[in-house]
Amino acid sequence: MKKPEYLIVGAGPVGLILSLLLAKQNKSSHLLELRKKNDAHSDRRALALSYGTKIILENLGIWGLLKKKVTEIESIHTSQKNSFGRTLLSAHEYNLPALGYVVSYGDLSKALENEINKYSLIKITYEFEVSTIKNDKNKSILYGLNKDLPIETLLLILADGGKNTADLIQGLKRKETSYNHTALVTKVISEIPPNKVAYERFTSMGPIALLPNGPKEFSLVWTGEDSVINGLAKTTKDMFLKKLHEHFGERVGEFVDCDKFITFPLKKITLEEFPKSHMVIIGNSAQTMHPVAGQGFNTGIRDAYELSKLINESELSYVGSEAFINQYYVSRQLETKKTLFFTDSLINIFSNDLVGLSAVRGISLSLLDNFQPIKNFLVTKMSFGK
Numbered sequence: 001m002k003k004p005e006y007l008i009v010g011a012g013p014v015g016l017i018l019s020l021l022l023a024k025q026n027k028s029s030h031l032l033e034l035r036k037k038n039d040a041h042s043d044r045r046a047l048a049l050s051y052g053t054k055i056i057l058e059n060l061g062i063w064g065l066l067k068k069k070v071t072e073i074e075s076i077h078t079s080q081k082n083s084f085g086r087t088l089l090s091a092h093e094y095n096l097p098a099l100g101y102v103v104s105y106g107d108l109s110k111a112l113e114n115e116i117n118k119y120s121l122i123k124i125t126y127e128f129e130v131s132t133i134k135n136d137k138n139k140s141i142l143y144g145l146n147k148d149l150p151i152e153t154l155l156l157i158l159a160d161g162g163k164n165t166a167d168l169i170q171g172l173k174r175k176e177t178s179y180n181h182t183a184l185v186t187k188v189i190s191e192i193p194p195n196k197v198a199y200e201r202f203t204s205m206g207p208i209a210l211l212p213n214g215p216k217e218f219s220l221v222w223t224g225e226d227s228v229i230n231g232l233a234k235t236t237k238d239m240f241l242k243k244l245h246e247h248f249g250e251r252v253g254e255f256v257d258c259d260k261f262i263t264f265p266l267k268k269i270t271l272e273e274f275p276k277s278h279m280v281i282i283g284n285s286a287q288t289m290h291p292v293a294g295q296g297f298n299t300g301i302r303d304a305y306e307l308s309k310l311i312n313e314s315e316l317s318y319v320g321s322e323a324f325i326n327q328y329y330v331s332r333q334l335e336t337k338k339t340l341f342f343t344d345s346l347i348n349i350f351s352n353d354l355v356g357l358s359a360v361r362g363i364s365l366s367l368l369d370n371f372q373p374i375k376n377f378l379v380t381k382m383s384f385g386k
Contacts, residue, residue, distance in 0.1 A: 005029065006311075007142060007153035010160030011124055013047075013105070014283035014300040016112040018157060019122045020060050021308035028121045030151070032128040032144070034160070040109035045185070045262075046219035047108060048073075048211055048294040049101040053145070053301045062294070067112040071212045072098040074196040081203040081247055100294070102211045102219060133168045133279075139320075140278040154278065155320045157307070159300075160282040171280065173273035177349070179290055181206065181266040182229040184222045187213065188244070191253025194218055200292075203247040205232075207292050207347075210252070220244075220258070221291055223266060233261045266290055268340065271329075278320040280328055282307060287336050289343045299339055306331055 006016045006022055011033035019029040049057075049070070057063045072091075076099055079086040091099045116122045132143040134158070140156035158165060162241055166172060194212030201208040206224020213219040222229065222244075232240060241255040248255075269288040274281060283300030310328055318324050 005153070006155050006157060007140070007151060008032070008157045008159055009142070009165055010158065010283075011126075011131060011269075012125070012161060012283075013108050013112060013297075014161075015157070015159035016109070016116060017056065017301060017306035018159065018282070018308060019121070020062075020112070020115060021121045021304060022311065023116075023121045024060070025308070026121070027310050027311070028360060029123075030153075031122070031124040032130065032142075033124060033126050034129055035126065037124075037126040043105040043106060043109070045105045046102050046187075046211060047105055048298055049103060050094055050294075050298040051098065051100065053298050054098075054101055055306055056301060060115065062111050062115055065114060066103060066107065069103055069107040069111075071102040071194075071214055072196050073100040073102065074098055075199045076198045076200065076250070078091045078200045079148065079202070079249075080251070083202065098196075102213050109194050130165050130168060134163070135275055135278045137277060148227060154316075155311075156279045158279070158281045158285045159283045159304070166281070166285055169275060169279070171273060171275040175270050175272050177268045178268040179268060180226055181223050181290070181347075182226045182263055183266055184220075184229050184233055185262045185264075186220050187217050187259040188220050188241070188255050189257040190219055190255050192251075195251075199248070199251065201248050205229075205247055208244070208248055209292070209294075210248070217221070218252075223290070223292060224235050225362075226265065227261060268344070270336075270340065274325070274329065276322045276325060278325075280307060286332075287340065289340055289349055292343060294348050295339050295343055299336060302335070303332060314367050 005027050006019075006028055006029040008019055008031045011031040015031055015033075019031055022029050054063065057066065060346060074092075075088060075090045077086065077088055089099060091097065108174065113124075116124065129145040130142060131145040133142045135156065139152050142153070142156060144151075144153045158169070166174065188210070192217055194210075194214075196212050198212060199208070199210040201210075205228050206222060210218040211221075211223040222232070232243065235243065237258060240261075241258060244255050244258075267288060268290065269284075271281060271286045282303035284296065286303065287298045287299065288297075289299070307328055310324070314324060
């Protein structure tokens with residue numbers, strides 16, 4: 001097998017986007033994916049894309065393939081239960097076409113794979129399970145389960161979302177902290193259609209996020225303490241919709257239907273130590289954060305973009321060196337830390353039920369709605385990660 005310039009473990013959106021960015025630079029890559037071919041196309045999970053991610057997809061020629069599949073978020077309404085305060089962010093205030101976009105994981109994966117088929121520089125091997133990873137001063141070497149032939153590469157990129165592959169890497173240390181929160185994800189239909197409005201509602205049972213997903217549906221993410229959310233998931237559909245209306249309020253009328261529930265525990269994972277040469281960790285393999293601010297996926301896309309940019313600016317002899325690896329991580333460290341701090345701050349502020357704090361939060365939301373500098377910061381953070 002010909003040695004690829006870049007070997008990418010994980011053919012999810014982050015890995016696929018990186019391979020396309022490299023192909024635009026006339027560099028070859030080989031993607032290794034555990035799933036079967038086309039398996040991702042049926043994945044209906046909703047992804048919230050930032051405006052910055054949209055620009056990257058536009059530059060790759062992907063956005064035209066997605067245009068009919070995405071739902072624009074033109075405004076974001078933030079409020080707190082049992083409080084008069086609220087904040088409204090609108091795209092037109094900032095001369096943006098939208099504050100964000102909602103697309104299914106499957107539609108995005110299919111569009112990316114269709115574009116990749118145009119490039120002879122990109123190879124994808126499906127149903128490939130990694131068994132061993134080694135790296136030395138000159139290269140990384142990867143072995144597949146029941147595959148004797150090793151694959152050597154100048155730079156190995158782990159982009160498989162933090163699956164078991166990370167456990168195979170010597171010199172990799174990640175810190176895992178439980179939020180003691182669980183997320184419940186489903187689709188809901190309400191009396192009043194979404195009209196391209198996203199809602200963030202902070203309640204005593206945890207934050208509720210409603211993202212417009214098509215003309216009639218919302219994608220719901222309700223996060224909270226493990227016992228509370230797991231209890232919600234065990235209720236009947238009618239009881240769940242009643243509970244959701246009780247905590248969300250009247251802004252979209254009654255909730256009339258919902259899809260099946262998906263729940264998963266929430267953890268914060270950060271990279272503390274990493275291999276010093278010929279290997280880079282990006283996306284959820286490098287950092288996993290609470291979904292309350294919708295920053296995790298877009299941070300992973302920026303990882304891919306910044307890595308491709310550094311590769312493009314570097315001599316081939318420099319790529320994969322210890323200095324190269326350090327330069328990449330230093331370039332991403334500040335943004336990642338700030339994003340994690342921003343996300344965790346929202347959870348700590350709005351999930352705390354100390355006496356009197358609820359009233360302060362309500363007043364703060366009202367003041368925020370009239371304080372443009374902070375609104376500017378929020379829109380910039382959500383749109384570009386800066």
